[in-house]
Amino acid sequence: MEHVEQLPTVETAKKLGILPEEFEQIKQILGRTPNFTELSIFSVMWSEHCSYKNSIVWLKTLPRDSDRMLAKAGEENAGLVDIGDGLACSFKIESHNHPSALEPYQGAATGVGGINRDIFTMGARPIAQLNSLRFGNPELAKTKWLVKGVVKGIGDYGNAFGIPTVGGEVFFDDCYNTNPLVNAFSAGIVKAGEVARAISYGVGNPVFIVGSATGKDGIGGASFASEDISEKSTEKLPAVQVGDPFMEKLLLEASLEIIRTGYVVGIQDMGAAGIICSTSEMSAKGEHGMIIDLDKVPTRQANMKGWEILLSESQERMLVVVEKGKEDVIKGIFDKWDLHCAQIGEVVEGGRLHFFQHGELIADVPAHDLVLGGGAPQNHREYREPAYFQEFKKFDINSVADVNSAAEIAAVTRHLLSHPNIASKKWVYEQYDSMVGTANRSTNRPSDSAVVRIRDVERPNYQKGIAMTVDCNARYVNADPFIGAQIAVSEAARNLVCTGAEPLAITNNLNFGNPYVPEVYWQFVHAVKGMGEACRKFSTPVTGGNVSFYNQSSDDGPVFPTPTIGMIGLMEKPESQMTLDFKNEGDLIFLVGQPKNDIASSEYLYSYRGVKASPAPAFDLDEEFELQQAVAQLISNQLVESVHDVSDGGLMVALAESALPRGFGFEVATQSPYRADAFLFGEAQSRVLVSVSPDKQAEFQKVLGADLKITHALLGKVTKEGFVVDKQTVISGAEAKDLYDNSLGKIMS
Incomplete structure (x- = not known):
């Protein structure tokens, strides 16, 4: 008798973090009940971490334009601003809070790896890293374990990858006892004509997965990051990824080399939600579809199920769409760097994604309906002032x-x-290599912000530098989210100005508790309003960033609302540095x-x-x-x-x-x-x-x-x-x- 897969029920959906009304919405989109693989796809793509479903309505109110902005906020792998002379600075900040709470070393290390991939998939070579770290009571044994693991993870990955860590902040308070915050920032430089985009188009263009093989680490990581930390969270250790900085270094060089060929249509880091995220976001942006054969994905474990391959967050991987006929050029470059480069599919007409395994169609989903700004929910949550x-x-x-x-x-x-x-x-900082690359201008010149020289091979005497800082006093934001967020933006600008730089733009990492708690959501709404007002005042638009909700536990309640601001500024000449x-x-x-x-x-x-x-x-x-x-x-x-x-x-x-x-x-x-x-x-x-x-x-x-x-x-x-x-x-x-x-x-x- 032929085996027929039993279709998921609303109870299955709830276990995957999908609300009953969202399950009904998915059935309407597909015109049928999804199978388990399709429901798993929606569960990660509609998770808070990927869809911003409880934050996007407010994020849209932030200022996102200026004369220097070269990429629309949130639409590419990272922000991009013009710094003159045919150069641009790409920069972004992202959180790895939940993984770091469970496995601090790998949680922090893979946070560093992920943020650097966001930079070099823009075609930019990373030049510097910062981090913003929050921990609980430093006298507690658990806190010391977390601090030591996180700092070692950041140091080991960043030092081996060869990008200097040039500054940051560390803050302690009891509210972070269960939920530490690990926010990683990276900045890089790219020539204006060598910028890569996260997009897919061109019927017949081949789709490649490059870099590491795909394993079971990180499966469901996006969903895991979209729920409160609890005693059962330790059962989700497979949702914590494992990093390899040496592999990432090879991937950096190979990625920049293929982008320089001019044959890359689009490229995206495989971060949260892995293959399904990259295929859907690139396809939706390019208004095309893809046919993907999961049997062709290099895997670390035998007999991986289709949904496991799709949702894996194994590190050091990219999805690349290339001009048809240039496959051998791209393969040759990845062979040279001794990296996997497997063609797993091609671009097709229409906006649907078709995933095959063992010759069977295991998922058929519309890309547009999976993504932020497409069919993903955009919720207006209730909020009220805390007592x-x-x-x-x-x-x-x-x-x-x-x-x-x-x-x-x-x-x-x-x-x-x-x-x-x-x-x-x-x-902390003595465990980081701040001098690798010899571009750091603030190691022996203490300043309110870090300053890094821009190296230009064609102009050896090039003088400009980038100043950068990460700032947020979460105690102020807790006391008054509107004023506290204004202060966070203002202090970041003040730090740059006190260093002699001109503030250009920000990236933000919005760390809050559970958005379904009205008092927490009130903090979020007022922090976003305050941030927007300050950014307009300083002409520092928001280039993108990250929202991290669910930093909350039954023991400690929510963390202080912590909207971390990463800001960059331009230093015209070294003698301007104060x-x-x-x-x-x-x-x-x-x-x-x-x-x-x-x-x-x-x-x-x-x-x-x-x-x-x-x-x-x-x-x-x-x-x-x-x-x-x-x-x-x-x-x-x-x-x-x-x-x-x-x-x-x-x-x-x-x-x-x-x-x-x-x-x-x-x-x-x-x-x-x-x-x-x-x-x-x-x-x-x-x-x-x-x-x-x-x-x-x-x-x-x-x-x-x-x-x-x-x-x-x-x-x-x-x-x-x-x-x-x-x-x-x-x-x-x-x-x-x-x-x-x-x-x-x-x-x-």
């Missing part, structure tokens, strides 16, 4: 005692300099920007005073914009010796970070009518610390005062040693350096 929001606003600074003595200022200073959120991340370190004894120290009696959401209030409920720090977007314009003018007029933004830890931490690199000290005075704790440790925004040579003081003050009308104040001067506040020595330089440099390493060991 805590108004409670946080009731915070009264007068309920907290001020610091009233040099001894107490010293105690707070020691606490902050040794706190893992503020202390040097040296223990550093944060004090240069000379006797230089004058100025605070540019308006101090405020504000300690809200500061590290001082949160961890030293133990007050968790307070609003976001004082912030005004117009004031921030004017400050950044002024700082850019001071740098271009060469009126400042050092520039450092005042952010986490407040003014005292900024002073320490400027003094320590060259072993200097400082003497400063607090100012009335401000409380000492607000002046020294408050995190009110739109303030920048600068040092000025005495012979430039008059011109400096004229530009800021008479010309720009920007508030500024002389705080004191750079000294040979020691941190002195109001004529009292707070801490010696040696003790400050030891606390700042070594505290995180001591916690981790």
